Amino acid sequence: MTLWNGVLPFYPQPRHAAGFSVPLLIVILVFLALAASFLLILPGIRGHSRWFWLVRVLLSLFIGAEIVAVHFSSEWFVGRVNTSTSYKAFSAARVTANVGLLVGLQGINITLTGTPVQQLNETIDYNEQFTWRLHEDYDAEYADALEKGLPDPVLYLAEKFTPSSPCGLYHQYHLAGHYASATLWVAFCFWILSNVLLSTPAPLYGGLALLTTGAFALFALFAFASISSVPLCPLHLGSSALTPHYGAAFWVTLATGILCLLLGAAVVCLHYARPSALRTLLDQSAEDSRNQAKGGAPLILNNPLYKQAGCSDLSTTTNL
Structure with missing residues (x-):
């Protein structure tokens, strides 16, 4: 018995508790690195738009990190x-x-x-x-x-x-987890698409992509919640019974799905009711949006100071 230091032979070694989930830790570190990188360049943004960008980027990173992280949460x-x-x-x-x-x-x-x-x-x-x-x-x-x-x-x-x-x-938990995971990856793809579209002169489609992100996040919850119809066997440990319930990952995903729906609905409503306010929030000017929509020249070519410098021909050529 001294060979195994007092541990029975059919125990190869003393057991140790597992550490923190490595995939979950990697996801958190990646999104924290992205947030830190943005905070480093934040002082270079002038005016009040700095705070709009701060809220927009950090909120978006939180949504993306949550959608990915819950895949690896138990x-x-x-x-x-x-x-x-x-x-x-x-x-x-x-x-x-x-x-x-x-x-x-x-x-x-x-x-x-x-x-x-x-x-x-x-x-x-x-x-x-x-x-x-x-x-x-x-x-x-x-x-x-x-x-x-x-x-x-x-x-x-x-x-x-x-x-x-x-x-x-x-089989019930396996299938529920499989479909919930697949649906969350679709939500992650739409989250990436919404970030791209919100940076274009057509933010309406970014709002629709956010709505779709929230919808798929909620679909994932419905897929996992389907196990509630399966009666859980009594789990008796000694003189006590173990009664499971929905955990933190479930409720955080629910909150993220609702948040995406609210943000997407706000973007769509502002697009039709207050487009100027939406452009201000997204740090876009009305003149810039009209120029890009019509395929016109960049604003610098229409600047009077630029024309006085003898570059009017270049401006005309560019407009053509």
């Missing part, structure tokens, strides 16, 4: 409970721990944290992930967990989501 459907439960198979020892179930679009995370962490001469702090992404085999991951000898609460919750479980949760 907090779409969550539940936690403090309980006294059995710890390992073939052992009557019990531990007091906090057990958490986090369901995402690509799989589930199961956490087990002892209260206190040090019990039975071990550090009880687990964070295990089981995925159902494409090219991932949930059954194989569950079999690996059995071979590793993970604690009973982790194996109990993971078994409820196996394809062969009588609960039948795997």
